[in-house]
Amino acid sequence: PDGRLLAAASGRRILLYHIDSRDLTAQFDCDRNIRDIAFSPDGRVLASADGAGRLALWDVAVSGESAVWNEPATVRALAVSPDGGTVASAAGYLRQGRMEDVAHITLRDRRTGAIRHRLEGHERAVSSVDYSPDGKLLASTGNDWTVRLWNPESGELLRVLYRHGRAGDRVVFSRDGTRLAAIFPGIVKVWDTGTWSLAGNLEVDPSESRWHSPGLEFGPEGRFLYSGGGDSRLRKWELASGKQVAVLDVHSNNVRDLRIDPDGRWLIS
Template sequence: MSSPADLPPGGEDPAPDHAAALALLRERLRLAHLHAGEPSLREIERRSGKGVSHTTAAAVLKCQKLPRWGQLELVVEALKADPKEFHTLWLTVRTVPSVEAKPSFAEAEKEGFDAPDAALALLGHGRSVFAVAWRPDGLLLATASYDKTVRLWNPDTGQQVDSRRRARHTGPVVSVAWSADGHLLASASDDGTMRLWSPEAGKQIGKPLIGHTGPVAAVAWSPDGHLLASGGSVDGTVRLWNPDTGQQVGEPLTGHTGAVLAVAFHPDGHLLASGGSVDGTVRLWNLDTGQQFNSRRRTRHAGPAYAVAFHPDGHLLASASDDGTVRLWNPDTGQQVGEPLTGHTGAVLAVAFHPDGHLLATAGRDGTVRLWNPNTGRQVGEPLTGHARSVSAVAFRPSGHLLATAGTDATVRLWQLTAEHEASREHLEEQIGCLRARVAVLRRERNELAAHLRHRASS
C-alpha cells in the first residue's frame, strides 16, 4: 500500500516526476479495486473475457512498472472504473522523465510491459496480408491475406484465437470488416465472393454473396449494420447488400471507369465514398437516392485511389493514391482541403483516422507508416519502420492507443503510440495541471474511504 508520502506533491512543483506519477497510478488502481469490492484476480480475468490472465492482472495492480495500456485498460474496465481517467494517468507516467533505465523491447515483451515505439509482430499468415480490422470492442483483430484465410488475433497476447476457426476463401482475401455489434465479420476475395462469418460460432453464415463479375476488392459495413457495400475490381461497380438476406439492394452504382478499390461509409450512413483505379477519382454516393452526390465536383488523384476513410465526425474525407499523396476533401462541397500530404516515397496504399480524429495514419509502398495532424497537414513524429516490404493496411484500435499495420512481408504489427503521437506538448501540460487537481481529490477520497472502513470495522 502506498503512503501519502508516495504521492506527488500538489501545486508548487512544475510537474510530477516519474516515480510520483507511477505512485499516483498505483494508488488510484488500489482505490478502484477497493471500490469494486476487491474482486479476485481470477474474477478480473473472467470479467475481461480472458483478455488478461490473472497473473497479468496481478502485475497491473501492483504497478511496479508501467503496464501496457491495453492490459491496464482491460483491468480498469473489469473494475468498472473510468478508462479516460486512467489513460490520462498512464500517459503522464509515459511522458515525465524517469531516472530508471527503460526495459528493452525483449524485456518488455517478456514481462508484459510497454517499451516505446515497440512493434509486436503477429506471425501466422503464409503470404501478403492485405487488410486489418478491429472488432468494435477492440478485443479482437481480424486480418485478411493472400493465403486465402481470415485470421483472428488477441492483440494483448499476439496469439491467434482458436486457429481451427480460421475463415477460408478459394482465392486471396483482400478486405475485411466487422458489423457494428461485432457479431459478424465480412470478407471480400479475389474468388469473386463476399462471405459472412460468425467468429463465435466459428463458421460461415449463409451462402457467399455473389454478384460482381470478377474479384471483389473492398467491403465495408454501414454504421447501423443494415447494409454492406462492396467494390468490384473488374466490373467497376459498387454494390449494396442486405446482410440478413444476402441479396443485393437496388441497382449497382456505376460511374467509375475502372476497378473500384475502396469503399467507406460516412458516419451518418447516408453517404458512401468509393475510390477508383483507372480514373483516379473518389466518388460520393447518396444512398437515399442511389445517385452520385455532387458529381460535378468529383475529386481526383493523378493515379489510382487505393483507400478512402471518413473523419469520425464526417467533416473530412481522406484518400490515398498511387500518386504518392494523401488528400483531404470536404464531402459536402467536393473541394480539396489544404495541400496534399506528401512524405511517402511511393504509392500510398492505406489510410485511417484515429477514433478521436486528431491523427491520420497512412501506409505506403515505401514500407513506412506515417502519422499526420489532419488540421495542419504536418507529419507527427518519425515514420514507423519495421515492415520489410510494402505496408498495405492500417487501423487504430477503437480505444485509440494501438495501431495495427499489415504488409506484403506476411506480418501484422501492433504499435503502441508514443506520447509525441498521442498529444501535443500544450495538451500534456494541460493534463498535468488537471492531474495536480486530481491528486488533491484522490487524497480526500482516500481519507474518506479509510475513515469509512475504520468506522465499519469498529461497528
C-alpha cells in the same frame, strides 16, 4: 460495426461470419473478383466493389442484393459515411487499349444512387479512402504519392497533406478522430488532426508495403497502431514513443487487410 459479424471477400464471394460462434451465416456470389467491402454504420447494409467497376449494396438481414451502380473504371476502395447516407468509391484503372489511371472519388447517395460529388485532384489512381468519425472530412491516398483531405459535403479539396516518393497504400482515421495515419513503402505517417502537424514517423520494412492496401488500423483506445503487409507479419506500434512493441509472424503470405473489433477483443487479419 457492432462486433457481431465479420465480412470477408475471397475471389467472387463475400462471406459473413458470426464472430463468437465462427459460423458462416451468409454468402453473396458476385460476377467479378471483389476489390473492397464496407459495412454501413448500422450494420444492415454491406457495400462491395469489383474489378469491373460494379458497386453493389447487400441487405445483410435477407442476404440479398438491394442496389447496383456502375463506375467506368476499377474501384479499388470503398467507405461509407458515418451517417450511412453516402458511399465513397475510389477509382483505379480504365482499360482503353491500354491501362489508364482514373483519378477520382465518387460520392453517391446510398439510398438513390445519385452522384453527389466527383472529387478530382489526384493525378493517378486512388487506392484508399476513409471518413473521419464525425463525417466532416474524407482522406484519400493513391499512386500520385499524396495524402489529400476533402470536404465531403461541398466536394472541396481542403489540402494536400503529404507527398511521398512512392505510392500510398492506405489512410485511416483513429476512432476518436484525433489522428490520421497513412502507410507508404518504408514508413507510416501519423498526423494530429487538430493542427495537422506530424505526430509520428513509424519506420516500416519496405517489404511490408509492397502490396496494394496493406492492413492499417488504430486500436480502439487510440494508443496503438497495427499494420500488416507484404512480409506476412503483423506489427503493433506504440504511438507515444513511435516504437514497435510486438510482432506476430502468423501468416504464410502477404497481409492484405486487418481489423479490430469495437471492444478490442479480436485482431482479425
